[in-house]
Amino acid sequence: MNTTRSGRPALTRPDGTPLRVLVVDDDPDLAEVLSGALRYEGWQVRTAGDGASALAEARELMPDAVVLDVMLPDSDGFAVLRSLHTVQPDVCVLFLTARDAVEDRIAGITAGGDDYVTKPFSLEEVVARLRGLLRRAGMARQLDEGPRLTVGDLVMVEEAREVTRAGELIELSPTE
Template sequence: MTRPDGTPLRVLVVDDDPDLAEVLSGALRYEGWRVRSAGDGAAALAEARELMPDAVVLDVMLPDTDGFAVLRSLHTVKPDVCVLFLTARDAVEDRIAGITAGGDDYVTKPFSLEEVVARVRGLLRRAGMARQQEEGPRLTVGDLVMDEEAREVTRAGDLIELSPTEFELLRFLMRNPRRVLSKAQILDRVWSYDFGGRAHVVELYISYLRKKVDAGREPMIHTVRGAGYVLKPVSP
């Protein structure tokens, strides 16, 4: 995988454990990516300003701040950066906090290097930052239009701003209009792995999409109780 212009993907690893940061960086460099590391929030922001990373592997617990605060600052440097949180805490509330703060995914320590690399690869692919074959340039469902190459979405001509994960979730719905998609199917397709049965992640992102796609308009995204979700064009 490379950037669309053929240059190596850029990844920043942020962890206060230098041994772990070194091991993670080595695994990511093995993918052919350009990797830098930082041990605290201040160093992470300095590295981010110079590297302009496509993805950040970010520990939640840092010596000078927490990963959520770092993420907010990172978004001012590079709004479209993908973020994979590393957390030693397994509470659902912590995971939701990370996603709500703008993180795209998380892994819980201890983890395998293969898992981290796979998650980062999936985030970059979903965000369109890696060179790949697209299935089609444009999707249309009713007055909802998605330009996959430009990564733009409009409804009735109005531009809708989406995060990388929201974009991929909507793309999956638009490729299957009028078809009820289960939470398990959505997790498998959008997150590319089993989220441990934690369907709240799907519910959270569906709620985000509704606020953007259906706000002030006749709803297109519908819940089928006990079955999943379906995208339906609005009847004229």
């Protein structure tokens, strides 16, 4: 079984490459701590401290998930999310913010966020929520299926009875 350094089953993109996460927060210390926890999961992580930088990073990285603060120096996270969804409509977004009013949480989910966590927060909970979001969205798969055979862009995982080509799952009959 493939596990992270934390002992949890490893998650990757369907093509086996590391998940890509963008952390957007104007507090560099918080962004670094959260990024470190996500890198510990084996994920590729970038950070941005404001909305404009977040959108530029997102265009380059094309993240699978974004951890997004609502209160940014140049815009609010809801506006960033709207702009982000024009470029990447299926990206998973977890709001991580000090704005804890029920109205704010509803606004975040209504705006297209997938989850909303308030500060102060548990680092382990944020990682667990991201793992769940990515699994449910089909952006990630758990690497607990054993050895893989790879030829070019064709990947076969015998124990999981799964074959992908260029990251796309190929349906197999029971005989195959």
